[in-house]
Amino acid sequence: MTSPIQRVVGQVFIPVRDMASAIEWYADLLGFDPGTSSHGGTIYDIPSDGETRLALDANRPDFHASGPPRFFLWTQDMAATVRHLEDLGVRITSDIEDIGSVYFVQFEDPDGNPLMVCQRR
Template sequence: MSALVRRLDFLGVPSQDVDRSRAFYRDVLGLRPDPTAAYEQWAGDTCFAIWEPEAQGMPFVAQQGNPWPLGVDDVAATRAQLEAAGVVFFGDTIDTGVCHMAFFADPDGNQLMLHHRYAPPAGGDPAA
């Protein structure tokens, strides 16, 4: 059977204030603006599309319980830079033995994680 799903097209970022969210993702996290879509920004090949569920007649619910992992080169340095910009992290940075992780949220409460794998998975693909 061939794969039914080919890729993740985008992440929908629920917001109650799209301008505030756009400023956070672009100015604080440094995501690349989309030249043709005001509320879309990019991290590598992943589009973060900000939208207001309530404007579509849906309830706003922040994405929680499964933080989106944002790949960075150095979790400690990136965390320090974000903390200097006012971002509050949940707890200490975690070292799992193969990666570092630090958890925080955007202004709407959508949970995010800084992530850096520093060792290949056991028996796995080192490029993973």
Template sequence: MKSPIQNEVGAIFVPVRDIEKARDWYCDLLGVPADGDIPGGHLYVLPMKHARVVLDSKIYSDEAVYQIPAFHFNTEDIEAAYTFMEEKEVELVTDIQFDHFFNFKDPDGNLLMICQC
């Protein structure tokens, strides 16, 4: 039987405390407008080009926060991305590693990554 499961990611859920603050922070980080609905008062789907990132305040708990990056944001210029994050005073967890990636935390403590692809 051919698999009915598609080889693509539909969405990645990120646990956040305050959905409106998280929406504003991520939209600012990505340079996209912070508009749109917040379904059920706890979800916000970031306007992404490919896989969707869903901020969800209903699933937030200290235990749910990402301790390792579950995904990464792409960049074509890792140095510029690192400088941008420094200027935004984002909590940087690592320096640029192997001229390729670095890790940072969002305001809720989720460990995330930016990677030059």
């Protein structure tokens, strides 16, 4: 079967309520210099090292953050990652789990969005 839709993720949108606070929080989490949002203050493109882009989206501030993480970020040092999360006062919602191919930990941003970091085994 063929499809005109490519199996390539272009951008992931993270809903946020307060753009300025979200930019600061993600800048601390991911280690980048905060910038300014675009599209009338409703979109902020997080600087990324990969092809898939990540954006903060304040277009629908009445969202409900629920369910499992919709994506994950990579790390090469899970112990350092957990220490970093703890140092930032991030709400960690799982222990480090080993599922064979990766280790992962789950946590939440200030809006309650579920996030995950994985380390390859």
